[in-house]
């Protein structure tokens with residue numbers, strides 16, 4: 416897993432960061448604080464991915480967002496900044512310490528009222544949302560990779576027709592194309608990529624930004 420577009424040469428990646436985005440100070444501060452968490456910082460959404468998702472949300476006029484995998488809150492904060500005042504994100508995670516950092520930044524940015532954090536295994540929250548017949552414009556899948564196929568099935572049911580599911584890390588640092596790598600997360604991501612390719616209910620585009628983001632639009 417990587418939190419940069421690792422498929423670009425370093426100099427070109429630097430150029431893209433310097434010329435291709437305007438990271439707000441609050442996101443920059445959060446990214447710098449997360450970078451001090453040496454063993455985990457790479458889990459954070461890449462800075463070049465945030466404006467891409469913000470633009471999608473704005474183009475779609477999205478109001479209702481579901482996020483699976485929140486960590487220290489970078490992607491949720493970026494999305495909340497792009498939502499209208501009456502927009503809402505349900506953010507799912509299992510880790511209270513990491514999401515406490517997220518909540519501090521959401522407060523500081525003045526968007527905490529748009530984010531409903533659910534601390535529970537995402538599959539449980541998904542089941543509850545389905546029971547309640549909730550619908551979302553945009554669903555961002557970025558939690559544990561072993562459950563990716565399950566998350567996709569649930570997300571398909573929860574996203575509205577015309578809505579988008581965005582699945583992160585689908586290139587898995589290049590491992591998906593390396594036949595010598597067959598660990599569990601790699602196999603699960605490969606299986607999901609193939610399942611999506613064959614899913615005629617959706618329109619698809621795999622975008623090689625950051626660690627690869629699969630955009631799936633429900634027809």
Ligand SMILES: C[S@@+](CC[C@H](N)C(=O)[O-])C[C@H]1O[C@@H](n2cnc3c(N)ncnc32)[C@H](O)[C@@H]1O
Nearest residue numbers: 458459460484485486490508509536537558559
């Ligand atoms: C890659 S990180 C998410 C990064 C985040 N989107 C960001 O922008 O920084 C994955 C997150 O998924 C969470 N997670 C792992 N297993 C989970 C589960 N079963 N249910 C919900 N969240 C889970 C982890 O605690 C971790 O915070």
